[in-house]
Amino acid sequence: MQQIPWEVMLILLPLAGAMACFLWPRRTLLFGLISALGVGGCVAGLGWRLLEQGAQRYAVGGWGAPLGIDLYADGLSLLMLIITALVGLGVSIYSIGYFERRQAILFWPLWLLLWSALNALFLSADIFNLYVTLELLGLAAVALVALAGGANALTAAMRYLLVNMLASLCYLLGVALLYHNFGSVDIAILAQRVEASPAVWAAMGLMSAGLLLKSALFPLHFWLPPAHASAPAPVSALLSALVVKASFYILLRLWLEIFPQTGAAPGQLLGVLGAAAVLWGGIQALRQTRLKLLIAYSTVAQLGYLFLAFPLGSSFAWKGSLYLLLSHALAKAAMFMAAGNILRFCGHDRIADLDRVAQRLPVTMIAFSVAGVSIVGLPPSGGFIGKWMLLEAALRAGQWWWVIPLILGGLLAAAYIFKVIGYAFTQAGVLRQTNKVPMSMEWAALALALAALLLGLVALWPLSLMEIGLPFGGSEVDAIQRAEQS
């Protein structure tokens, strides 16, 4: 039976949508929303097939690797696609109210292009296609940052562009080295051929350095706060929730499949940097006086958690890290949207002057607080589940010291989140000059925040999706657990 090529549609549909939006600017909104809903449907279709048939490799145009382009979908790709679609739908709805016509015409094509690049990235089966998609993603993201206009945004966009170029260049050098040595760029083929050698270490080092720069791991995070804070709110949401995760995803694929080196020195180093990011990001977030910068530094901290799985290396730890990634994507998108609402409402985002705003935008404030629960890692939320898994993995592995950043990071997060929430409970005068915030913007933020909360109650479902194609290897922790219980 001929199967519907959901993978290809996931890439082509938003691309076609972007073209259509570009060619018929009067119908931007219509094409944009159709594409967004369509991508949602395609993800559902692909998910359904993966559930039934397991991980899938799809040769585009019938030409398999190494000649043609292969697409590969397993549980890891699927979850990334799902989270992209969820955040994407939320951002799409949010942006209807956010952008005026003139900006909407520019936003939609770029956003759909970004979405297409993200989907292609999560489905790529070879490291060269990953490079191509990474470049596409970066260019679309830079253009989106510049969308706000003004000197600040342009400077931030320029810096973002340069960082992106440098990072991509590093990555490409690594790809070239691997291709030269092993004659292939296909991940599965490389996985069989790669053996530890100086060239491989150099290639992996270059690729990882590039990707770490893109994932803004401490101390390579310097570019992130200005870029994420100066962009328009829906763009900030996309950048923090999805774009930085894309490079982390590639990093996962490289270290998990091509060159598994768990527990070794590089893993420990990444763990240390992750821990440093958690603490540094948290402290910096606490020191900010502007809401969007606070949220951006919180992203630096939260990205640090993801790297704590590298020194642990057990499949349980990887899953915990991925779980944190998913919940952070939802919660952080909700937070940036809430910040966007506040900014729209009163024209500034100075934290100290929020008292007059908080009580006038209850839905936004609830969205921010609920998202905050997940960011802090309090139950019941996706952030709690992820943290629990990492804590458990660390203690089971006997590496108890990783507990410290996990807990301290949570305390710091509580401090900076409640610093904001506290302003909802002040006696404040009435604010005169305000702009109306459309309902769709308030509720889109709340919906994503609630989704992050819900992740804390339905954990078994995403966790079972992570088993498709065993991207994290056999679940040895579960085996140990079963052995202990019996």
Added chain:
Amino acid sequence: MNWDAGLPLLIVATSLFSGLMIFFLSEKHVVARTTLNLGGAVFKLVLVGVMIWGVFHGHHYEARLPLLPGLDLLLRADAESMLFVVLSSGLWLVTTIYAIGYLEGSPHRSRFFGFFSLCVTATVGVALAGNLITFVLFYELLTLSTYPLIVHRETEVARRAGRTYLIYTITGGALLLVGTVWLYSMTGTLEFAHRGFVAGLLDTHRVSLIVVFVLLVAGLGVKAALVPLHGWLPQAMVAPAPVSALLHAVAVVKAGAFGIVRVVDDVYGVEATTKLGVSGPLAALAAVTIIYGSLRALFQDDLKRRLAFSTVSQVSYIVLGIAIIGPIATTGGLVHLVHQGVMKITLFFCAGNLAETLGIHKVSEMNGVGRRMPWTMAAFTIGALGMIGVPPLAGFVTKWYLGVGALDAGQEWVVYILAGSSLLNAGYFLPVLYAVWFKPAPDSWPDERSFGRFETSWALLAPPVVTALLTLAVGLLASAPFSPLQWARFITTLEYMP
């Protein structure tokens, strides 16, 4: 889903539902809000009644929802949880009535009652939690839902108190979480069991178990206000009176104390606790807290602050009773969970009445107030005498069981602590009572408001009178079936008898 699994969920869900609904009501919908409040409270109480009936007729109420592989969200009705559920849902109804009267006409009532209901949801969840992770979940929810209540007044003092509260409780929650995960990584289960579930690890993981015990007790001790983790409690008394009543008698400090009961009895079990040598230090810590709290209470002129330090001291009776390790003392500790609740809630209601009706906030302003507000002050007197331990009131029963239990367990020093503490209790309550009844009243009260026929509005007057009568009843009828004491003895049999 069958009824036996549905009932615990329903009991938690009633107040969750009414709380969420209340958030969507505007300030003006007083009738709808009051209906939801009282309806939720009464319905919950009825369901708890059904559950008690069911437990006696051999029903096993248990609801499981998978949370993580191998870990469930587990709500279960066992003997301990019933004790706490009855206390919290019963006193919730009384406090709701009081709060409706107390906050009449003040701003942000929908927000207040929404979080008020969430707070009780969390407390009932803590009570019904059948394993440690469920407990942690509701324990954290309790932190989150009480914060808006503490800062409800929105003054600078209230916000500072709220900040202090969060710093203490979130740090405590983090310690509890680490302890829980660590325990799970050793045992592979977290389900509460009579006599605990760590016995098999005593020889191999001795040090880890001790560290985990310290982590758990430190995390729980924050809410139970064990010295030196009590700093937030006296500050939090800036909250409105019904919140203080809830915090001190039903929800927060009780959740901490109840957690310590769970850890000693159902996580470690009394045998393991003794073998690890952690029961002695815990008892000593409780004793220090009892004396320290009473000493500080002596010197407070602010009435609610005096009551707050009294709570610090009284809640540790529960911990002391558990830590003595012996059936009679444990009974005393468990029963104090209920007794302290009804006594302290009476006292806070009365303090709230004084503040609302006459504008009295300080002990030094209370001269002769007994003649102005005889019913309120009669209730206050019963509560205060109960705290001192005058027979036949609730506090006496507790102290009797603690004393006899300590002697039974061969720990005479506890009797001296009890005697000293009772003296101090008398020291900070009797002068108040003397001033209230025998000193002449001043010419005018600080800020008097008239409520017509009664000394104050009926919604403020009825709750303390009811809880004062309860204080009397649980003491007088201590040996009647279904009294808190009998129930506590029943729990103790499960824990100690072979």
